Amino acid sequence: MSYPVTYYCPRCEAVVELEREGYLADKSVTPYPLEGWTYVGADEDVEAADGVRFVCGEDGTLRDDDASGCGEPFYLSYVRFEDGEAVEARPESEYVRLGR
Ligand SMILES: [Zn+2]
Incomplete structure (x- = not known):
């Protein structure tokens, strides 16, 4: 059974929503991909990779209709x-440490 999970864009703090099956633990949401992780788009099979590549406001995942997003990619x-x-994750940048 899937249910909606929300995440904040780390760039503009827009809220995106994703249907999840619920058996994968989330590690982080960052503006850049983690080295060694594979990503799929939010409209693909999001349980089939190591994470999801959002494009803020461009891929239809924004929760609020009046939000527009920043148009930049970020990574769950x-x-x-x-x-x-x-x-x-190897800390490629300071952004990897977001969420502590
Ligand atoms: Zn954004």
Whole structure:
């Protein structure tokens, strides 16, 4: 069963909404992709990759009809596991540390 989950764009704080199955843990939402993660668009099978690439205001995911978004991409990354251990993202930039 899926249910809507909301995220904030890290660039402009617009709210996007995504239907999720609920068995994948979210790691972070960042303006840039994490190294080693694969992403799909919000209109694709969002459970089939390591995360979702949103395009703020361009891909139909904004929750509020009167929001317009910033038109820039941002990335929802799930927790990834290798050999039973959660994979840490290498900090490519300060933005990876958003959410602490
Ligand atoms: Zn935005």
